[in-house]
Amino acid sequence: MKLLFIENRHKTFLYEPITEHLKKLGHEVHWLIQNKQFLPSAKTNVHIISYPKKKDTIERKDNGVEKVIISDRQVNHFEIKDQSHFYYYDRKIEAILLSIQPDFVFGESTSFHELLAIKNCKNHNVLYLNPSTCRYxxxxxxFYKYDTLEPYLGSDEKLTNEEANELIDQIVYRKTAPDYMRLSPASKFETLKDKIKKTYAYINGEKYNTPNPLIKYKLEKQKKKNRLNWDTNAVNKVIKSTKFKILYPLQMQPEANLDVWGRPYRDQNELIRQIVENLPKDVTLYVKPNPKSKYELSTELIDVVTKSENCVALHHCTKMDAILPDIDLVIxxxxxxxxxxxxDNKPVATLVKTINNTAENCKYLFNLEEELKKIIKDVELDVFPKIDNQEKINFINRLNETSYKGIVSDPWTDLNSISDQNILNMVSAFKSVLGNS
Known part of the structure; x- marks a missing residue:
């Protein structure tokens, strides 16, 4: 089979040892490279897209490209103004795709060139798979399809009831954490080298995924101020009262979790406004920041939360397990x-439909304005669905069956990702997917 892998900085070096195994199995491996500082060691089938030499003239806008622009972190956070490079890369990526005619494309769904690759894969009926943690x-x-959270195939492995019960206990009582919270990162020296490498890439023309260092410095300074301002007006616990209490945990940005998979709701300032506007008077919305909050914690968001009578900011030091028992509904x-x-049978509603909504006690909010009040009323009347222990076991097994053993990260973020055993686990998963096509 012909396989195309999309460069994603350090993630390239997780994919690389996997591709060496796949080549030995007879697969033809190709690489699409946007950032020339992160080249694989392969000498053949490496398709490097040159950086644009001049601004392109956009003759006619393309809805698919414009959708990618909406999710782009450079546009949304790092003040990039000219958008002609999206159209330049769109043409180049399509040409490479048509030239190779791959059976599968593997890559993240984070950076603009990956999203453009996804757009072109959809247009030309090529399956794009994003290997990403399933969290639990x-x-x-x-392997998530295209730019969604819809899993493709899976190992079909089932946990025993005993194993499932133990895992459920660990998750509910927070004795464990997802892989992305249990990292073994690079040293300070390696981190410094990485910053130099990215700056060098920027100077040499990679201004499309690499932020302007001065703008990033300015944003980091503002981020620290915003954290302080947020915590100044925040409480560290849920206020005891008879009021109905909703929790909205802020999602970090820029991150694909929200900017891509949750694209319609990527503006969390507007989302919180909408939630507040649709709350009955006797309901309070608590907004919890991520302990490592990034650029989602904007001055505008602080303004929205502090000026809303029925909205309360929670302090960065507030622990989830300390407040969740006092919360009636999570959004x-x-x-x-x-x-x-x-x-935990805690009423929860999601704004994007995922595998989690196969559990009866996880409601998908198709229309916030029409459905939120009804869900609140169901919780108040104690008619919001609850699931029994066997249904919990079935749910955790759905997550297990649609996933594979392996840690998806990169050697800069988590050295465990390129251990011999993890690479073997990853190769086994890739073989399963390719063998089932």
Whole structure:
């Protein structure tokens, strides 16, 4: 089979040892490279897209490209103004795709060139798979189709009831955490080298996924101020009262979790406004920041929360397990909290439909304005669905069956990702997918 892998900085070096195994099995491996500083060691079938030499003239806008622009972190956070490069890369990626005619394309769904690759794969009926953590069970990942959270195939492995019950207990009582929270990162020296490498790439023309260092410095300074301002007006616990209490845990940005998979709700300022506007008077919305909050914590968001009478900011030091028992309903776009709520029978509603909504006690909010009040009323009347222990076991097994053993990360973020055993696990998963096509 012909396989095309999309470069994604350090993730390239997780894919590389996997591709060496796949080549030995007879597969023809190709690479599409956007950032020339992160080249694989392969000498053949490496398709490097040159950086644009001048601004392109956009003769006619393309809805698919414009959709990618909406999710782009450079546009949304790093003040990039000219958008002609999206159209330049769109043409180049399509030409490479048509030239190779791959059977599968593998890559993330984060950077603009990956999203353009996804757009072109859809147009030309090529399956694009994004290997990414399934969050729970830990040490596992799924192949997600295109730019969605829809898993493709899976190992069909089932946990015994005993194993499932133990895992449920660990998740509910927070004795474990997803892989992305249990990292073994690079040293400070390696981190410094990486910053130099990215700056060098920027100077040499890679201005499309690499932020302007001065703008990033300015944003980092503002981020620190925003954290302080947020915590100044925040409380560290849920206020005891008879009021109905909703929790919205902020999702970090820029991240594919929200910017891509939750694209319609990527503006969290507007989302919180909408939630507040649709709350009955006796309902309070608590907004919890991620302990490592990034650019989602904007001055505008602080303004929205502080000026809303029925909205309360929670302090960065507030622990989820300390407040969740006092919360009546959780709302999230694509957060891991949904899985935790399902297994704890805590009422939860998501704004994007995922595998988590196969659990009866995880409701998909198709229309916030029409459905939120009804869900609140169902919780108040104690008619919001609850699931029994066997249904919890079935749910955790759905996650297990649609995933594979392996840690998807990169050697800069987590050195465990390129251990011999993990590479063997990853190769086994790839073989399963390719063998079932």
């Amino acid at each position: 069970p830990i040490g596992r990942f799924s 999230t776009v694509t957060g891991t909290i949904a899985i935790e709520c399902v297994l």
